[in-house]
Amino acid sequence: MHFSIPETEVRSDENGSTYVAYNIHVNGVLHCRVRYSQLLGLHEQIKKEYGNNVVPAFPPKKIFTLTPVEVDQRREQLEKYMQAVRQDPILGSSEMFNSFLRKAQQETQKIPTEEVQLEIYLSNGQKVKVNILTSDQTEDVLEAVASKLDLPDELVGYFSLFLVQERGDGGCTYVRKLQEFELPYVSITSLHSPDYRIILRKSYWDTAYDSDVMEDRVGLNLLYAQTVSDIERGWILVNKEQHRQLKSLQEKGSKKEFIRLAQTLKYYGYIKFDPCITDFPEKGCHVIVGAGNNELNFHVKLPSDQMKEGSFKVTRMRCWRVTSSQVPVANGTANPSSSSKCDVKLELAFEYLMSKDRLQWVTITSPQAIMMSICLQSMVDELMVKKSGGSIKKQMQKKRQNGSFQRSDSQQAVKSPPLLDSPDPSREQVVKLSTKLSSVSLRGLSSSNSASDISSNDFHGNYSFEGIGDDDL
Structure with a gap:
């Protein structure tokens, strides 16, 4: 999930006093508005629970009223703080952090508990x-x-x-x-x-x-x-x-x-994303991305109108990142801190082992970039659980060993869907147009070049991914 604080607002409290609100966005959408004092309180709780060595740096208090420049500096510092907490495997999954965000979301939307x-x-x-x-x-x-x-x-x-x-x-x-x-x-x-x-x-x-x-x-x-x-x-x-x-x-x-x-x-079990843009194999290519089978599948339309298809295995990805930027709408301004309307541009970039000694960054520009990242992360998590001998069933049994969820008396049956319609003929044409890219380009490694040829220390990512080769699956 991508946390950002792209903007601030000057708001009034119940007593009529003004304060600066920091708008926390998740995946480019407003999640909650919080004051500096609220985030400071969260920081102090985290320090008390986990110690100073674990907690990232927090912007210090100021004696005097902040200037607009200082407010923007604090906004950037708080954004980095929230991102650091979320990315930490312990802090980011802690009930303390999650409950803070849930409470702030409810207060921001002013929806009472009922x-x-x-x-x-x-x-x-x-x-x-x-x-x-x-x-x-x-x-x-x-x-x-x-x-x-x-x-x-x-x-x-x-x-x-x-x-x-x-x-x-x-x-x-x-x-x-x-x-x-x-x-x-x-x-x-x-x-x-x-x-x-x-x-x-x-x-x-x-x-x-x-x-x-x-x-x-x-x-x-x-x-x-x-x-x-x-x-x-x-x-x-x-x-x-x-x-x-x-x-x-x-x-x-x-x-x-x-x-x-x-x-x-x-493509059984895949999630398909809306058409978007990629820089592979050429810049500006239109692509339909699918996530499944521990890979991102590319169905690419080249500038020459030629259709090609290939896949990037998650086990060949060294790391990936999601970046966001604000793009002014038509007749807008280039200043992202202004009140003019801006669109959020999201990109997913991953570093891929194209051959035994060659890594290359591949970028996808899509509003669903974060959803793609979540899919990659869940694939990696699932592989790691499987590698350690675990399973979903074992995880659920452990989680619920202290008691199960109480069932209500009114269950609702799942209805069967209607019979399948005839296959779309245009869809079959797409398949016929598709041709496989060579293993050297989109497929990455040939069967003779496995990840085991590289030191496992070369395979580490920003998302708890270390040393999973095809021979580990």
């Missing part, structure tokens, strides 16, 4: 209405949905809540995975748009986990509905013969067989 009904969507468009508190965090809402659907406790961790935006063409854009530091009701309400929805979707990448989910009736129905939806929207590629087989299985009600066949299809 009982409300929140609509959560499934992949087939079905709505699940859950009764929650406005102050319930993401995990609370996820468990409420699981309770309504009668999904077993041990399978809750296989799913997550995602914020998506419905498009005019019937498609949807995945904005982000809802995080532990936010309140889903407040997040969706503060957007003030009916185009946004919260969707329940599986949150793992290893298809081997499908077997765990399919052991349960509700889990099977959720996975089946998602698979049908991904095929319908073109995220999973299906030819005419495969479509005939899938439709036959669907008519028979053979959901497990349907999913197992879908697992063999191209």
